[in-house]
Amino acid sequence: MDLIPTPSHTAPYSAEASFTLTEATALDAGPGTARAERWLRTYLGAATGLPFPPSPPSTKGAGAPERAAGGTVRLAVDETVSGGPEGYRLTVDPASGVRVTGGGPAGVFWGVQTLRQLLGPDAFRRAPLRPRTWQVPACHLADAPRFAWRGLLLDVARHFMPKDGVFRYLDLMAAHKLNVLHLHLTDDQGWRVEIRRHPRLTEVGAWRERTKVGLRESTRWDERPHGGYYTQEDLREIVAYAADRHITVVxxxxxxxxxxxxxxxxxxxxxxxxxxxxxxxxxxxWGVNPNVLAPTEEMLRFYEEVLTEVLEIFPGPFVHIGGDECPKEQWRASATAQVRIKELDLADEHELQSHIVRHFDAWLARRGRRLVGWEEILEGGTAEAGLTPGATVASWRGFAGGIAAARAGHDVVMCPETHVYLDWRQADGPDEPVPIRHVRTLEDVYRFEPVPAGLTAEQAAHVIGTQANLWTEVMDSARVVDYMAFPRLAAFAEVAWSDLPAPEERDWDGFEARMRTHYARLDALGVEYRPPSGPLPWQRRPGVIGRPMAGPPPEL
Known part of the structure; x- marks a missing residue:
């Protein structure tokens, strides 16, 4: 059936048996399945041209509805389904139809995504191509995710992604059963969220005069101003759109x-x-920048006001505050910063950064939220020395930060640059566009293991998930983002969802064979992925300098 991610348990009825969807096939959506029902009617209805009428009511009083003449697609929530709220069972019976049962509403939704794959690549289009028969292979599937956090970071600060592009990536995430969108909204190169108390953040901070083309060694510039930002209503719309797909926006x-x-x-x-x-x-x-915030009380109050508005927009439990790559030279040279260090009885500038992180960790915790930060939030004092129990570490410089955090009792999202930074180049050839760092192939991502060796079972349980990061310094269009994200994001989705064997034991040949079908799905979705044979002529960027490095990444 060429499913990606691969399900936990698959039992086909027979190679020949199938159920045929017709205009008479009814849709019976039980309590708790409204989002999945709405998605199915909107997307599968558009692709197939089928109306999916409501299931006929029972004429026998209590009991199940009458069987529709064309069979039924039934959606139901049953908390006894194994795998928790995101687990599901999918049964396709040639005589009666399709039944998707989830441990919760999210499980039903993920089961419907699997149903879409079973219908074939044309089910991923926005309109029917021609009259045809829609058949679902008879089977029984039982499935549940390995990790609760299956994330994708979109860096909209370096190159702004208009709202419609974010919606599109939420749809692509849903198709791959990813459930956390990490929006990198602010950086040195742009501020992308409207803050009403401080309007200059977008009036001034949302655009730059020109943009370096390539990395620091490059001498090329795009002299056009670049900018954009999301209004608060835009972001509420993004959050609602994501929630309809059981995706949390961080x-x-x-x-x-x-x-x-x-x-x-x-x-x-x-x-x-x-x-x-x-x-x-x-x-x-691009690059690490020495111009950092002053460690003053006024700065803390300013960002409290910023975060107050952010909390009003984003209802999820997690808020990311960065916390990485903060050079200390200006603080060492600043009389104000040195006085602050003495006032707070801190040892040095590293503890000063830790003080700022701990301040916002406690501030968020008092409001029922959880801080997430890059692994540098552990610096300037151990995790036990001041972070709240809910503080979560995103481990990006390899595995060491995540291991330290898990051993200290903190939850961890594994996103090591050596494995799942999707801005890293995909091959060693001269045609790869703006080559960055080491080669990370589709197979490399497929063999990524998020839980490092050496943790006890209790410590390993703190690895709540994994995330692929799309940093966009050299991704200046949706087409380039597609090229760098896919097909590797499909391999990552399987790593994040499926309980795979050890990396060296994984069935790479089988995954590669399933990808041949998945490429057709991506084609139907309009994704401009990197072909297995290499970049197409218009996907190359001749003359744009990156920063390639020879050999495998250090941790490999």
Whole structure:
């Protein structure tokens, strides 16, 4: 059946048996299945042209509805389904139809995504191509995810992605059973969320005058201004659209580093006794930036006001505050920062950064939310020294940060750059566009194991999930984002969902064979993925300098 991600248990009836969907096939949606029902009517209805009329009511009083003449697609919630709320069972009976039963509403939705795959690649189109017979192979599936956090980071700060593009990626995530969208909303190169108390964040911080083409060694520039931001209503719409697909949106507001766009808008946020912050604009190039937030009470109040509005937009439990790549040179040179270190009885600038992180960790916890930060939030003091129990670490520089966090009792999202940074190049050839770092192939991603060796069972349980990160410094269009994300995101989705064997024991040949069918699904969805044979002529970027490195990544 070529399903991706592969289900936990599959039992086909026979190679020949199937159920045929017709215009008379009814849809019986039980309590708790409204989102899956709405999605099925909207998307499968559009692709097949079938009306899916409601199931006829029972004429026998209590009991099941009458069987529809064309069979029935039944959606139901049953909390006894194994695998928890996201688990599901899918049964296709040639005589009676399709039944999708989820442990919760999310499980029903994921089961309907599997049904879409069983219908073939044309079920991924927006309109029927021609009159045809829609057949579902007779089978019984039982499935549930391995991880609760199956994430994708979209970096909309470096290159802005218009709202429709975010909707499209939410649809692509749903098709692959990914359930966390991490929106990287602020950075040195742009501020993308409307904050009504501080309008200059978008008036000034949402656009830059020009953009470096390639990485720092490049001498090329795109002289067009680049910008854009989401209004609060835009983001509420994105959150609602995601929720309809059982996807949680996690916002990231970077601090105290990666903050030059905010300083350009409000110069008093920077280290004014070290440099003329009023002369700073939104950063036009890439790399770790020395212009960081000043560690003042005024800065803390400013970001509390920012986060107050962020919490009103994003109802999910997690809020990401960045916390990574914060150079300390300006704090060392700043009299204000040095006084602050003494006032707080801190040892050094590293503990000063830890103080800022702990401040917002406690601030979020008092409001019923959980802080997420890159692994640097463990620096300047151990995890036991001040982070709340709910603070969660995103481990990106390899596995060490995640291991340390899990051993300290903190939840972890594994997203090591060595394995799941999808801006890294996909092959070693000269035609790869803007080659970055080491080669990470489709097979490399398929063999990624999120839970590192050496953890006890209790510690391993703190690895709540994994995430692939799409950093967009050199991804300046939706077409380029597609090329870097796919097909590797399909392999990542299987790693995040399926309980696979050890990396060296995985059936790469079988996955590669299933991908041949999946490429047709991606074609139907209009995804401009990297072909297995290499980039197409228009996917290349000749002359644009990246930063390729030879050999495998250090941790491999």
């Amino acid at each position: 916002p990231e507001i970077d601090l105290p580093g990666h903050s030059q766009a905010a300083i350009a808008a409000y110069p008093e946020l920077g280290n004014t006794d070290v440099l003329d912050t009023a002369a700073l604009g939104v950063l036009t190039q």
